[in-house]
Amino acid sequence: MTEEPRLPAQDMIERLAPALSLTTRIRAVTALLAGMAGTVFVSALWWSEPGPLPGRTHLAFAMLTVFCLTWAGYGGWLLTRRVPLFATDQVIAAWIGLAASLATTAVVTVVAVGRGSGAGPALAVGGLFVAVALVLAVRAHARRAALLRRMHELTGREEGGTRSP
Structure with missing residues (x-):
């Protein structure tokens, strides 16, 4: 009787569970979509404002755009992970x-x-x-x-x- 090759514990862990659970995938898609939608919405508001805007308003719009892009980037990064996090x-x-x-x-x-x-x-x-x-x-x-x-x-x-x- 031959003995089957033994897998290292790390390989066993990776094979037992998928890299991303359904809940994590849903969170990732939600972050990606919300970030992209927020970016489009805030940018549209920013570009459509009539007249010159005060500097602090530009700062607020820029900050909100960066936050939305960050969440979209986080969602995209999370969806591409193929290893346990x-x-x-x-x-x-x-x-x-x-x-x-x-x-x-x-x-x-x-x-x-x-x-x-x-x-x-x-x-x-x-x-x-x-x-x-x-x-x-x-x-x-x-x-x-x-x-x-x-x-x-x-x-x-x-x-x-x-x-x-």
Whole structure:
């Protein structure tokens, strides 16, 4: 009786589960489509505005366009992955959300102060969004770390990439 060749644990893990689950694919398509639709919508608004716009308005439109393009890029990147991500996608999405929250809070606060309405409400609402985004980023990093620890346990690899005895 011949013994079948043994697969390394990493190969077994990759063969057992598809690289992207249905939920991840749906999230990726949603991010891609929402980012593209947002880019088209914001750009159309920006180009169709009559007369010269103030600099801060151009900044706001540019920032929103960049955020939409970033989400579209994230969705496209996620759809092209053919390897297990170990929650890397969640970490990237959390950082995009945190950056968008911080930048939006800063711009809205500057506009509110420029209009004389005070920074309090803008900072309160923006601070809430930043806090939620920060919690999601910390949670995503913790989940990724736990998945990588589990992978190292299953494959017998230590952090340096060597096999333990």
